[in-house]
Amino acid sequence: MKIKNIIFDFGGVLVDWNPRYFFKDYFNDDEKMEYFLENIAQSEWNEEQDRGRLLSEGTDIQVKKFPEWEKELRAYYDNWTVMLKSDIPQNVDVLRRLKNTDYQLFGLTNWSEETFPYALENYDFFQIFDGKIVVSGTEKLIKPDPKIWHVLLERYHIEAGESIFIDDNPKNIEMAQSLGFTTIKINPDTDLKQELENLGIKL
Structure with missing residues (x-):
């Protein structure tokens, strides 16, 4: 055909979008960054925002799950434009x-x-x-x-x-x-x- x-x-x-473009300097610690992206702000969580969930709602859900990572989680979408390299x-x-x-x-x-x-x-x-x-x-x-x-x-x-x-x-x-x-x-x-x-x- x-x-x-x-x-x-x-x-x-x-x-070229990658959260590492922001978090590499933010953490200045590759091991900590990878832990955060694999276990806290993992791709499955970000995909729910891609599916239509509000960024604020997605962030709040994750902050409730991982309160000790609140600062980093709130930084994710606040700095999203840096990730779009x-x-x-x-x-x-x-x-x-x-x-x-x-x-x-x-x-x-x-x-x-x-x-x-x-x-x-x-x-x-x-x-x-x-x-x-x-x-x-x-x-x-x-x-x-x-x-x-x-x-x-x-x-x-x-x-x-x-x-x-x-x-x-x-x-x-x-x-x-x-x-x-x-x-x-x-x-x-x-x-x-x-x-x-x-x-x-x-x-």
Whole structure:
């Protein structure tokens, strides 16, 4: 089937977000930082905010569980913008090239509805999507729940079999494949341009 649509995840694909960019200097102790991120402000907790829970509510829940870490937990979302370090230039360059092709471009991201507007405002390449972005925090659904892919497919009247899905998370890639998408898994050393060309996409 001919590919008509290319769908991008954002974190780890187009933007470099990592809580360590803030907490490395905050703790000045890598062991303590890793303990905090693995056991206190773990990714499963952050994902609930990506699923639509308010940042303030998520923070309060965790502070009640770990009162001795209150200062650090409150620092998490207060300094969230420091964690969004930069774009990922080589992949954004591919996105810009795709803008001048006939492919439809979409975003499908696990991202808090409260923090996503900052990224939209500060990184101009998001405008390339013309608003065709499905944000987990807005939908109250999160990858790898298949329902969020169905939101994208139904809202924009597209077919999985005519679409490439690009993500850095193996679980999301696995789910997308099971739904009929062609997939590209992004690693730090992935040549996205080459991967797309291997699938017959001309840039």
